[in-house]
Amino acid sequence: MKKHWYDYLWIASALYLVLGFVNILFAWLGLACFFIPLILATARGSKSYCHRYCGRGQLFTLLGGRFGLSRGRDVPGWMKSKGFRIGFLVFFFIMFFVMLWNTYLVFAGVRGLSETVTLLWTFKLPWHWAYHGTLFHPGVAQFAFGFYGVMLTSTVLGLATMVLFKPRSWCVYCPMGTMTQLICKARNRAAIRGAGEEAPLRHSAAGSEKG
Amino acid sequence: MEIVKKKRRKAKVDRSLCVACGCCVKVCPVKAITIVYGAYAQADPGKCVGCGKCAKECPASVIRIVED
Numbered sequence: 581m582k583k584h585w586y587d588y589l590w591i592a593s594a595l596y597l598v599l600g601f602v603n604i605l606f607a608w609l610g611l612a613c614f615f616i617p618l619i620l621a622t623a624r625g626s627k628s629y630c631h632r633y634c635g636r637g638q639l640f641t642l643l644g645g646r647f648g649l650s651r652g653r654d655v656p657g658w659m660k661s662k663g664f665r666i667g668f669l670v671f672f673f674i675m676f677f678v679m680l681w682n683t684y685l686v687f688a689g690v691r692g693l694s695e696t697v698t699l700l701w702t703f704k705l706p707w708h709w710a711y712h713g714t715l716f717h718p719g720v721a722q723f724a725f726g727f728y729g730v731m732l733t734s735t736v737l738g739l740a741t742m743v744l745f746k747p748r749s750w751c752v753y754c755p756m757g758t759m760t761q762l763i764c765k766a767r768n769r770a771a772i773r774g775a776g777e778e779a780p781l782r783h784s785a786a787g788s789e790k791g
Numbered sequence: 792m793e794i795v796k797k798k799r800r801k802a803k804v805d806r807s808l809c810v811a812c813g814c815c816v817k818v819c820p821v822k823a824i825t826i827v828y829g830a831y832a833q834a835d836p837g838k839c840v841g842c843g844k845c846a847k848e849c850p851a852s853v854i855r856i857v858e859d
């Protein structure tokens with residue numbers, strides 16, 4: 581199949597993780613992984629971020645597929661249940677807001693900068709080597725530490741389920757994937773209902789996307 | 792002359808559990824699968840050759856190959 585420029589975005593995802601070791605402020609770039617999928621889902625009602633531009637997904641495909649670092653087993657039933665997927669999305673966002681709150685406290689001068697990256701919402705890893713001061717408020721750096729923790733946590737979880745189950749198992753419960761699907765479903769509600777159980781394929785022509 | 796109806800294998804997606812990740816779309820050799828409305832995947836029975844590549848790839852394992 582013909583390769584497109586966006587088929588190489590896994591390099592960007594890998595580079596992102598490395599840059600976080602060099603200078604934590606690069607973590608800000610990761611906001612693209614939050615805003616681009618949401619914009620595409622809201623504006624166009626499509627999950628094209630997942631289908632084309634998500635470097636993290638490509639990285640899992642590569643490591644789990646080409647490099648064989650996956651057992652290739654089915655994910656357990658509960659992991660693909662609506663309850664777990666939405667529950668994880670909610671949990672993820674609550675923790676995200678806790679991170680934003682901690683950033684706010686640094687901005688407000690209530691708390692000093694904590695040069696740590698929190699892994700799996702629990703473990704505070706020392707990360708001072710990646711901090712070389714900032715031209716801006718220390719809160720800017722605090723957000724970078726916090727956000728990098730979010731990205732590292734989801735990568736570690738994704739790698740774990742990649743090894744245990746199929747390469748892209750993370751996509752089953754990825755909060756961005758769940759959220760963009762919910763947005764698309766809400767936005768295209770009428771069309772989906774119209775399509776019914778056995779959607780005639782001519783209906784799909786308008787709403788379908790090529791990967 | 793007797794017409795023998797050949798059994799053909801087709802991919803079928805469990806729409807309620809599909810996460811619309813699009814992994815199946817990428818591996819289908821005949822481009823038979825599309826993601827509809829960003830909500831679920833759908834295999835075109837007219838194009839699908841029943842190779843099972845999509846079912847193997849699907850991270851949620853919600854594609855079955857059925858005979859019709």
Ligand code: SF4
Nearest residue numbers: 630634637751754757
């Ligand atoms: S589900 Fe998440 S990890 Fe998978 S392709 Fe979509 S955004 Fe990327």
Ligand code: SF4
Nearest residue numbers: 819839840842843845
């Ligand atoms: S079974 Fe093969 S041909 Fe049919 S949709 Fe899946 S990948 Fe495509």
Ligand code: SF4
Nearest residue numbers: 809810812813815849
């Ligand atoms: S790979 Fe599976 S979960 Fe993903 S879009 Fe295809 S059928 Fe749905």
